[in-house]
Amino acid sequence: MTQFILWGLTASPYQLKMQSLLDYAGHSWERWPDQAGRWSALTMAVRLQSAKRRGAVRRFPAMSAQFDEYPAVPFYTQDGDVFYYDSSALAHHLDDRQQLDHPPLVPRDSRMTFVCQLLDEAFDEFGLYMVHHMRWVTSARTTPMGDMTARELRALLPPGFTPLLASRLYHRQVSRCPYLFSVAPEGFDVGMSPLRTPPARAGFPPTHALLDEAWRRYVAAMESLLAQQPFLLGGRFTLADASAYGQLGMNMVDPEAAALLQELAPRTWRWLCAIRGGEHRSAKGELALTPALQPLMAVISETFIPLMRQNEAAYEVARARGETLFNEAAFARGRALYDGQLLGYPFRAVVKTFQVRVWREVQASWRALQAGDRDMLERDLYPTLRELNQP
Ligand SMILES: N[C@@H](CCC(=O)N[C@@H](CS)C(=O)NCC(=O)O)C(=O)O
Known part of the structure; x- marks a missing residue:
């Protein structure tokens, strides 16, 4: 068992995904800066910044200089010196040991490896759009993201600055909605101040209906799958589950989105709660590609x-x-x-x-x-x- 430091925020779906991967692989972890003291958090922040500036943050097994960019969060490190990023790469990294003391997070059978990769990427790239939309549009009035995140960053802030950062974060994330595919219709009003109102963008067709429909279809597909088997690829947890958990689980703190999820997909909600609680560790069933995945594959296609x-x-x-x-x-x-x-x-x-x-x-x-x-x-x-x- 190794100790990992995850440099990230609970509000990030990729952070949740990494936590669930480490839990399954039996490694302990801490979430920094939230769980670090002020001095440790500040020193680590400086080291990470310097590594980013030097281009020294790694992606396992390799980074594509042409296409990749460093994210804002999350990163992981074991020694506080060498930093890595990318939640999917973490699964490969954890599997890359002579003697694994967990079943592989990325299945070894070539067909299953492919399906796992497809599911993982679909949740990472398209799932993100849906759940960001569910947070900032569906839960526009109640999401605690800004306060929660500012509190987790407190060690890096001068005393008294958390409320200011919280309001900045709300505005920043709402403004990023169109970049993350969620474009409001002209005149959209959620009863919030303009700074917290998801924006339209000139020349951009509105996409709220598209994202609402897609989210409902993904959630219905998860619900039907989980009625037939415990995980996406059969009897145990894999990278594909981590990715689905990270994205759908992100909305567990967003009251309206969470209520809708519980109402439309109670089984999926319980599945997310179980993974959040680390219960997926004990499932050791066989992997299988089954017809239960068809609705999810259809909406991904x-x-x-x-x-x-x-x-x-x-x-x-x-x-x-x-x-x-x-x-x-x-x-x-x-x-x-x-x-x-x-x-x-x-x-x-x-x-x-x-x-x-x-x-x-x-x-x-x-x-x-x-x-x-x-x-x-x-x-x-x-x-x-x-x-x-x-x-
Ligand atoms: N491929 C990365 C994605 C990480 C990512 O996109 N993180 C988001 C935060 S959840 C980010 O940094 N967005 C840019 C920003 O917030 O400035 C992974 O899987 O870890």
């Missing part, structure tokens, strides 16, 4: 896959035009934008290079499967995966 495809196509077009700025920096300047469609709704988004990497990796894994394995997955189990065969 209608949301995540077409979004990744459209993002990559837009990346190629933008590069051919000579564009060099992407992601949030480009969004802020109205650059590298493209128009697309999802679930029959129009949207406008910015090209995200890290999603180009994700999509290319998913496609490469799909193509690397033996033809017979691809057939078995697509023909016998999850017909909607035929989406992956399109050029």
Whole structure:
């Protein structure tokens, strides 16, 4: 058992995902800066900043300099000197030991590895949009994110600054909604001050209906799956569950979103509570690819896959035009934008290079499967995966 320090915030879905991975692998962890003293938190913050500036924060097994950017949070370290990031990479890192004392977080069977990767990325990339929307739109009036996060950052702040940071955080995150795919209709009003009202953006079609519909479909798919088996890939926890837990579990602190989840999907709610409580550690059942995953695969094939495809196509077009700025920096300047469609709704988004990497990796894994394995997955189990065969 090794002690990990997670540099992150409870409000972050990737933080929750990392916690659940470490719990399953039997490692103890602390969440810093929340659980550190002021001096330790400040020294670690300085070390992490310096590592980021030097480009010395690692991603296991390797980082893509062309596509990757460091996140704001979370990071992990064991010795306080070498920092790593990326929640999915943590699962691979934990599995990369001679003698594993936990069942592998990433399944070893090639078909299962692929399905696990697809589920993980779908929750990380598209799940994030849905749950950010559920927090800042559905729970606009009640989310405690700002206060909770400012309190967790208190060790890094001068005395008396937490309320100021809290109100800044509410405003920052609400303003980021359009970057994270949630665009309000013109004149949208949730009964909050303008600083906490999710914004419309000129030239951007509203996407609230699209995200509400997608979230309900993901949640219904989880509910039907959990009625048939305890985890996404059968009898025990894997990286795919960690990812689903991280995203859906993020809304457990957002009162309206949490109430809706409990009402629409009580089984899923109990599943999230069990993982939060570490109960997934004891499940040691067999892994299996079953038809119970079909509804989830179907909604992933209608949301995540077409979004990744459209993002990559837009990346190629933008590069051919000579564009060099992407992601949030480009969004802020109205650059590298493209128009697309999802679930029959129009949207406008910015090209995200890290999603180009994700999509290319998913496609490469799909193509690397033996033809017979691809057939078995697509023909016998999850017909909607035929989406992956399109050029
Ligand atoms: N791929 C990373 C994603 C981490 C991530 O996107 N973190 C968010 C916070 S939840 C972030 O840093 N967003 C940029 C920001 O808040 O400035 C992982 O899986 O750990």
